[in-house]
Amino acid sequence: MRDLREFIAQAECEGELRRVTAPVDWNLELSHIAKLNEERSGPALLFENVKDYASPVLTSVCTTTARLALIMGMPKSSSLVDLMREWVKRTRTQIPPVWVDSAPCKENVMRGDDVDLYKFPVPWVYPKDGGRYFGTAVFVVTKDPDTGWVNLGTYRLQLLDKNILGTQFIKGKHADLMLKAYAAKKQPMPVVAVVGADPLLFLMGAARLPAFESEFGFAGAIRGAPIEVIKAETNDLPVPASAEIVVEGEVDPTATMPEGPFGEYTGYYSGIGATPRPFIKVNCITHRNNPIYWGTTVGRAVTDTHMTMALTYGSTLWQELEAMRIPGIKSVYCPPEGSGRFLAIISVKQMYPGHSAQVGTAAISTEMGAYGLKTVIVVDEDIDAWDLPRVLWALSFRFQPSRAEFIKRGRSTPLDPSLPLDAREITSRLIIDATIPYEWKDKPIPVELDPIVEKRVLARWDELFPEQSASEAVPISGDGNGHIQSSEPVVAEGAKFEM
Numbered sequence: 001m002r003d004l005r006e007f008i009a010q011a012e013c014e015g016e017l018r019r020v021t022a023p024v025d026w027n028l029e030l031s032h033i034a035k036l037n038e039e040r041s042g043p044a045l046l047f048e049n050v051k052d053y054a055s056p057v058l059t060s061v062c063t064t065t066a067r068l069a070l071i072m073g074m075p076k077s078s079s080l081v082d083l084m085r086e087w088v089k090r091t092r093t094q095i096p097p098v099w100v101d102s103a104p105c106k107e108n109v110m111r112g113d114d115v116d117l118y119k120f121p122v123p124w125v126y127p128k129d130g131g132r133y134f135g136t137a138v139f140v141v142t143k144d145p146d147t148g149w150v151n152l153g154t155y156r157l158q159l160l161d162k163n164i165l166g167t168q169f170i171k172g173k174h175a176d177l178m179l180k181a182y183a184a185k186k187q188p189m190p191v192v193a194v195v196g197a198d199p200l201l202f203l204m205g206a207a208r209l210p211a212f213e214s215e216f217g218f219a220g221a222i223r224g225a226p227i228e229v230i231k232a233e234t235n236d237l238p239v240p241a242s243a244e245i246v247v248e249g250e251v252d253p254t255a256t257m258p259e260g261p262f263g264e265y266t267g268y269y270s271g272i273g274a275t276p277r278p279f280i281k282v283n284c285i286t287h288r289n290n291p292i293y294w295g296t297t298v299g300r301a302v303t304d305t306h307m308t309m310a311l312t313y314g315s316t317l318w319q320e321l322e323a324m325r326i327p328g329i330k331s332v333y334c335p336p337e338g339s340g341r342f343l344a345i346i347s348v349k350q351m352y353p354g355h356s357a358q359v360g361t362a363a364i365s366t367e368m369g370a371y372g373l374k375t376v377i378v379v380d381e382d383i384d385a386w387d388l389p390r391v392l393w394a395l396s397f398r399f400q401p402s403r404a405e406f407i408k409r410g411r412s413t414p415l416d417p418s419l420p421l422d423a424r425e426i427t428s429r430l431i432i433d434a435t436i437p438y439e440w441k442d443k444p445i446p447v448e449l450d451p452i453v454e455k456r457v458l459a460r461w462d463e464l465f466p467e468q469s470a471s472e473a474v475p476i477s478g479d480g481n482g483h484i485q486s487s488e489p490v491v492a493e494g495a496k497f498e499m
């Protein structure tokens with residue numbers, strides 16, 4: 001998949017995309033259709049008849065696991081954990097981008113006074129938002145002035161004027177670090193904001209990769225081929241060759257404009273009114289013919305943001321636990337409902353006393369977990385981290401509240417609505433060890449089926465229930481615990497509720 005148009009074609013082929021031809025208003029109506037569609041686990045939507053505009057708007061691209069699988073080139077039946085496992089595997093290496101000389105993203109160029117961001121059908125998402133947000137399914141490309149490291153990060157961009165975009169680079173994010181480096185040199189920071197490209201690049205923009213690593217390189221590794229980039233018109237930043245809309249500009253590190261508020265992924269606003277923040281002064285826009293504007297709703301779970309973070313943040317946590325050389329990690333699942341960061345479930349094959357406790361304390365000490373992770377649940381290897389009914393079973397019958405660890409102080413995020421607005425710097429944490437203690441000599445005695453009788457019954461299944469199809473005839477995968485392999489998601493859905 002090279003660009004958004006290929007995604008649209010493939011998604012349409014798979015019944016994963018619906019064209020909306022009825023007239024729709026960009027002002028609240030479009031976002032509300034998208035949000036209500038997402039709450040029904042609906043398809044990606046391509047709005048072809050947006051009020052006041054001739055070009056289309058795409059939404060709801062990443063809101064289901066099936067479409068994330070499509071983006072990653074994986075089978076549609078993959079579970080989120082299957083995708084994470086593959087993400088962890090493929091991003092062990094990088095394939096750097098390649099430069100090309102001509103590209104579709106240059107089909108149209110606006111410069112200087114011709115720059116007009118209002119030429120694009122930018123939605124107004126929620127009524128209490130501070131305005132229209134040009135950048136939601138966006139990524140911002142910047143370069144470190146000292147090392148030349150190029151970063152790609154998804155940061156919202158508010159439409160403040162025909163050539164002004166408000167930013168919110170949260171402290172410590174890579175664009176924020178780079179802006180500080182430009183400030184030290186008393187120089188403006190060149191930026192490029194991209195809307196609509198290979199959707200994998202949006203996932204990469206939202207991924208929390210280490211500083212000095214290239215998101216383009218990791219995207220190439222996942223694709224198994226380098227990402228094609230071309231130089232921007234007014235600076236030397238790389239732009240994906242087949243991007244739909246490319247906004248070029250500069251951020252003056254000494255200037256601010258009021259930005260926000262915006263309906264955050266926590267489902268709450270993170271403050272009242274607008275806040276002074278750095279902004280992008282746009283000096284050039286290039287775009288494809290009939291550019292496809294891609295947007296996302298954010299707001300309450302589950303949206304693109306939650307699915308994206310569940311995949312990318314969860315994968316990073318998994319990778320960091322492996323990098324800490326903790327043995328026995330079977331699966332990691334950071335539910336989309338917790339935006340892939342506030343809640344983590346980790347399945348471990350315990351090998352020594354205290355192993356599960358180590359996993360819990362390690363998780364909150366990773367780079368990923370140390371920022372925002374509030375609750376960790378550790379389960380034994382017979383339970384898949386994503387198998388929530390079995391996790392709840394472990395919480396009921398293996399977990400002992402006196403074995404939970406409560407940590408009083410850790411780094412928080414200003415977005416966490418469980419803390420008062422004026423005290424969001426520090427969070428507490430909870431580690432719930434829902435495993436059977438390794439050192440117990442007398443472990444609980446599991447109720448198991450007789451394996452021989454089980455086999456015999458399964459062999460007679462067709463005779464007993466002739467109306468059922470063959471695939472339904474294998475209700476349990478057969479390890480005696482009702483434990484289902486994640487490669488059998490369809491069977492697992494039905495079977496896991498029988499416990």
Ligand SMILES: Cc1cc2nc3c(=O)[nH]c(=O)nc-3n(C[C@H](O)[C@H](O)[C@H](O)COP(=O)(O)O)c2cc1C
Pocket residue numbers: 136137151152153154155156157168169170171172173174175205206207208209296298304305308
């Ligand atoms: C739709 C969406 C909007 C986001 N908006 C912001 C934002 O405005 N500011 C921010 O700091 N992070 C935002 N994030 C989270 C960042 O994309 C994420 O932390 C990413 O790691 C940043 O890239 P970096 O690690 O290269 O700094 C957003 C993520 C998504 C998916």
Ligand SMILES: [Mn+2]
Pocket residue numbers: 151152153174209210211215
């Ligand atoms: Mn980065």
